[in-house]
Amino acid sequence: MILLEILSAVLLAAGTLFIVSGAVGLLRFPDFYTRIHATGITDSAGAGLILLGLLLRTTTWEAGVRLLIILLFLVVTGPTATHLLAHAARRDGVPVWRKGHPRR
Amino acid sequence: MSGTHYVYWLLFALMMIGLYVVISHGNLLKKMIGLTLFQVSVFLFFISLGKVEDGSAPIISPEVETYSHPLPQVLILTAIVVGVATLAVGLALAVRIFEAYGTVEEQDMQERDEDRHGAAS
Amino acid sequence: MTTFTVINFTLLTILTVTALVIARLRALYEAAMLTALSSLVTASLFVLMDAVDVAFTEAAVGVGISTVLLLGVLALTRSREAVTPRHRHLPAIAVTALTGGLLVYAAQDLPAFGSADSPVQRHPVTEVYLHQSQKEIGVPNTVTAVLASYRALDTLGELVVVFAAGTAVLLLLGPLTHGKRRQNLDLMEYKVLRVVSSLLMPFVLVFALYVLFHGDFGPGGGFQAGVIFATGFVLHGLVFGLDKSQRVLPPAALGSLVPLGLGLFVGLGVVTMLLGGSFLDYGTLLPTGGPAAQHLGILTVEVAIGITVAAVMTSIFFAFAGRRPTR
Numbered sequence: 001m002i003l004l005e006i007l008s009a010v011l012l013a014a015g016t017l018f019i020v021s022g023a024v025g026l027l028r029f030p031d032f033y034t035r036i037h038a039t040g041i042t043d044s045a046g047a048g049l050i051l052l053g054l055l056l057r058t059t060t061w062e063a064g065v066r067l068l069i070i071l072l073f074l075v076v077t078g079p080t081a082t083h084l085l086a087h088a089a090r091r092d093g094v095p096v097w098r099k100g101h102p103r104r
Numbered sequence: 105m106s107g108t109h110y111v112y113w114l115l116f117a118l119m120m121i122g123l124y125v126v127i128s129h130g131n132l133l134k135k136m137i138g139l140t141l142f143q144v145s146v147f148l149f150f151i152s153l154g155k156v157e158d159g160s161a162p163i164i165s166p167e168v169e170t171y172s173h174p175l176p177q178v179l180i181l182t183a184i185v186v187g188v189a190t191l192a193v194g195l196a197l198a199v200r201i202f203e204a205y206g207t208v209e210e211q212d213m214q215e216r217d218e219d220r221h222g223a224a225s
Numbered sequence: 226m227t228t229f230t231v232i233n234f235t236l237l238t239i240l241t242v243t244a245l246v247i248a249r250l251r252a253l254y255e256a257a258m259l260t261a262l263s264s265l266v267t268a269s270l271f272v273l274m275d276a277v278d279v280a281f282t283e284a285a286v287g288v289g290i291s292t293v294l295l296l297g298v299l300a301l302t303r304s305r306e307a308v309t310p311r312h313r314h315l316p317a318i319a320v321t322a323l324t325g326g327l328l329v330y331a332a333q334d335l336p337a338f339g340s341a342d343s344p345v346q347r348h349p350v351t352e353v354y355l356h357q358s359q360k361e362i363g364v365p366n367t368v369t370a371v372l373a374s375y376r377a378l379d380t381l382g383e384l385v386v387v388f389a390a391g392t393a394v395l396l397l398l399g400p401l402t403h404g405k406r407r408q409n410l411d412l413m414e415y416k417v418l419r420v421v422s423s424l425l426m427p428f429v430l431v432f433a434l435y436v437l438f439h440g441d442f443g444p445g446g447g448f449q450a451g452v453i454f455a456t457g458f459v460l461h462g463l464v465f466g467l468d469k470s471q472r473v474l475p476p477a478a479l480g481s482l483v484p485l486g487l488g489l490f491v492g493l494g495v496v497t498m499l500l501g502g503s504f505l506d507y508g509t510l511l512p513t514g515g516p517a518a519q520h521l522g523i524l525t526v527e528v529a530i531g532i533t534v535a536a537v538m539t540s541i542f543f544a545f546a547g548r549r550p551t552r
Contacts (some may be wrong), residue, residue: 073425076421076424076425080417080421084417108339109338110234110237110336111233111237112232112332114237114240115237115263115328116329116426117325118241118244119325119328120322120324120325120328121241121244121247121248122244122315123320124248125247125248125320127475128314128316128317129306130307130313130337131253131306132308133295133298133299133302134306135254137253137256137257138248141260143268144263144267146417147267147279148271149341151270151271151274153345156275156339157337158344159277160356160442161275161444162275162355162366162368163277163365163366163367163368163444164355164365164366165365169445172274173346174336174354174355174367174517175345175350176345177276177279177368178371178376181278181368181446182374183379184286184287184391184448185282185286185383185448186383188287188538189386189541190386190390191291191294192541192545193238193390193394195294195295196394196544197543199302199397199398200398202303203299207393209300209306209307214478218502219320
């Protein structure tokens with residue numbers, strides 16, 4: 001049991017780390033495409049790891065099933081949203097950052 | 105007066121920001137957004153009055169002792185749906201005004217009204 | 226400083242700062258997106274303050290429906306705000322400072338946040354709603370019990386307001402018609418989005434049904450279910466175009482669903498009167514009375530609310546989306 005708790009704590013910490021790094025990336029990256037890359041990590045890796053960590057702490061199977069459904073939903077919708085944003089930006093001609101350009 | 109009044113103060117600040125937008129801005133859509141902010145703060149104020157420390161959601165189960173009050177939640181639950189319906193009415197009016205005047209700014213509308221009156225007399 | 230206080234304070238501060246930014250922004254698309262953000266933060270605050278049913282509704286309404294409506298109206302009108310003239314700021318600042326000062330002064334008399342012996346908690350009705358309702362109605366979710374049984378007449382009034390607002394929007398924006406119209410959003414080329422949304426559509430609708438019929442036992446009920454149904458149709462309309470989604474849900478059918486729910490609600494009230502009770506007295510529905518009859522009444526009322534709310538929200542969206550820009 002103690003092993004499970006340690007494993008879950010590690011997963012939760014890793015998830016939090018990914019979310020924080022996503023937030024930092026959102027603020028620090030130079031252009032739109034690199035920024036949605038950062039938010040994509042928050043969605044999939046960050047939230048996914050936290051959900052897995054919570055899954056190891058569930059006591060009833062109903063809560064576990066709910067978490068799994070949420071996980072599945074996030075796995076399907078998160079990348080779709082990121083893909084759409086990138087697609088729309090590309091179509092509208094948002095320029096890609098190159099080395100030496102100013103941040104926008 | 106106690107240390108927990110920060111909740112009310114922050115909610116009043118939010119309420120006043122909404123009121124400020126409604127009064128000062130001339131754009132009808134911005135006014136609607138300001139009204140939404142005001143509304144949200146009223147909702148939160150109601151809910152905060154029903155909250156009990158260390159309570160839990162008012163869904164009765166044998167393991168739980170303290171519950172927050174369900175009545176404010178019922179009132180706000182219906183108010184949110186009514187709120188979005190009335191927001192839609194406001195937005196529909198704004199769309200019709202835009203079609204008639206070609207603008208959603210109060211100032212431009214008044215000018216156009218005065219022009220029309222001036223031309224008629 | 227408990228964890229609760231820290232989270233509560235942080236969320237409230239985020240909310241206030243978001244509102245400040247919204248007030249300063251002149252680009253209204255950005256302001257609309259930030260309004261959606263403030264709705265999400267509000268929903269988190271509702272969860273924190275134990276109002277799970279409310280959080281549910283706020284998340285679906287604030288982020289789903291009102292954002293789509295705002296963006297749709299911005300597409301129909303102008304999305305940039307004129308500069309507010311300086312002479313308009315001063316009176317507004319004076320009024321808000323005065324009102325805010327009065328509110329803070331009056332707030333001194335408010336009970337401490339979260340105190341268990343505030344007037345709200347000490348009122349006799351608390352005992353009735355939280356404990357007596359378990360014997361009288363037998364529904365674990367007391368919010369549903371109060372909404373659909375103790376205060377059903379109040380809820381009927383709210384539903385009438387929703388109905389009236391929906392009718393007003395349809396009167397203002399004209400009837401929902403079929404026909405060729407410009408595609409508001411040409412999302413047809415986004416293949417991934419189409420595949421994913423057609424994959425998710427059935428789950429959205431099943432979830433709405435779950436929320437509707439599980440409202441007695443967990444968070445949920447007619448208002449939430451109606452709004453979730455409507456977001457499903459809004460998603461369908463946005464992704465597949467208005468014509469396709471009006472083929473699924475013809476305007477005539479939608480138009481008859483709007484009063485159907487309200488009629489069901491009022492009809493139930495009339496039936497209970499005919500059975501010898503008072504208006505919306507569910508005890509008369511079954512000869513045995515008690516919780517079983519209450520369950521039947523609550524379920525009918527929730528279904529009625531769900532039908533009207535879903536139909537009104539969907540037709541409001543259709544009315545806005547079917548409008549052609551006049552520029």
